Amino acid sequence: MDIDRIILARGSEANPDLCARVLSAFPNARVERQPEVPPARVDMSGPDASPADGGRQRMRPLQRQGKRTLVLGSIGRVLDTNCEPGMGERIICYPYRHFNAVGNCPYDCTFCYLSGNRGNLKCPAIKLYTNLPDVLAAIRKVADRAPGPVLFYGSKLQDFVALDPLTRYSETLVPFAAEHPNVRLLFLTKSASIERFVPLDHRGHTILSWTLNAEPVIERYEIGTPSLEERLVAARRAAEAGYEVRFIFMPMIPVEGWREAHAEAVAKALRAVRPSRITLGGICMYRSALNAMRGRGSREALSPILNHLRPPAFARDRYRFREDVRTAMCAHMLTCIRETDPSMPVSLCLETPEVWESVGLRPEEAPCNCLL
Secondary structure, eight states, X not given: OOOOEEEEOTTGGGOHHHHHHHHHHOTTSEEEEOTXXXXXXXXXOOTTTSOTTOSGGGHHXXXXXXXXXXXEEOOSOOEEEOOOTTBTTTBBOOOOXXXXXXXXXXXXXXXXXGGGSHHHHHOOSEEEESOHHHHHHHHHHHHHHOSSOEEEEEOXXXXXXXXXXXXXXXXXXXXXXXXSTTEEXXXXXXXXXXXXXXXXXXXXXXXXXXXXXXXXXXXXXXXXXXXXXXXXXXXXXXXXXXXXXXXXXXXXXXXXXXXXHHHHHHHHHHHHOOOSOEEEOOOOBOHHHXXXXXXXXXXXXXXXXXXXXXXXXXXXXXXXXXXXXXXXXXXXXXXXXXXXXXXXXXXXXXXXXXXHHHHTOOGXXXXXXXXX
16 A cells, blocks of 8 residues: 555544554654544545546545545444345345444555445545444344344445455454354455465354456456456465355456456456355446546546446436346356356346346345355
8 A cells, every 4th residue: 555644533542553553554654633533524635635627527636645545543333234225126135234344445446336435435545443342342242132143244345354454453353253153254355465364263254255357357447456366366375274265256347358358267266266156246336436437537448337337227226237238247257157167156246136037047046245
């Protein structure tokens, strides 16, 4: 990470070890104190934060600044339940519990739907939450009352693993889950930074899931992320350490030569490790994220995405590729997977019943990435 600004927000004093570690890791960063302000509301104004054009370009400098800014402080809502618009009607999706130990991500993917999240529009900084004990207490409260294992997701609003070298929160969360009979943790990541996970006694209670993609998509749109090969090396190390490993190919994008590129990505992934399941998905973004993306590249560079997007039929839905494009990509990926491993469980992310049926999958027989 290239960090040049650190903001100590409300609650930062709750974790002096983390603060000291961050300040030591970035000794040249400008340090600001906003002790009365929660992390999501810190003042990020600066010389390049508000260009005068007044249009969607306003997002670009603030987003760039956000990727160079670390905010430390406590978060109020540490545990929540996901509920997608149209769940159970227009799309197949299921509620899941997710917790917030960090916020946002150090990577800069062009298509990132997080860039349109309300909190990140106001404060796109990378956030390290200092009140991990509150996260543990909230998880324990739910798990203690549950009749059986409960999955707690390191939220899609973060990349927990990518920030773990700074937070070292894995060293607390993974053993905590291992010791509780009802706690299961899931971390979704593009990172290869699993050094602290490998030696931990997880007892099979922590799942590591990697977002993968075709190499041309990674090179073109997943800016600052580890390569496909680096992610697969990390996944193999995790599997060798006994972790359950999952893969999710998302967002699949029909770049030129996408069939060959995605087939090659599937082949490389399944040569590296056999995951417990694979989930497939495409672009899903709100208008605010679409506007941010348009400000980050030329029409030509973004054409594989923009040419296939359709506006949502319902106000709270996301922009997605046309159904025929989604169906073609999912069907092709399913064929590639089945040719290598006919028994591999495969699911779809945020898809309609029509696409599930078209590719020959049944939701009740294919648990997705977010479920136990």
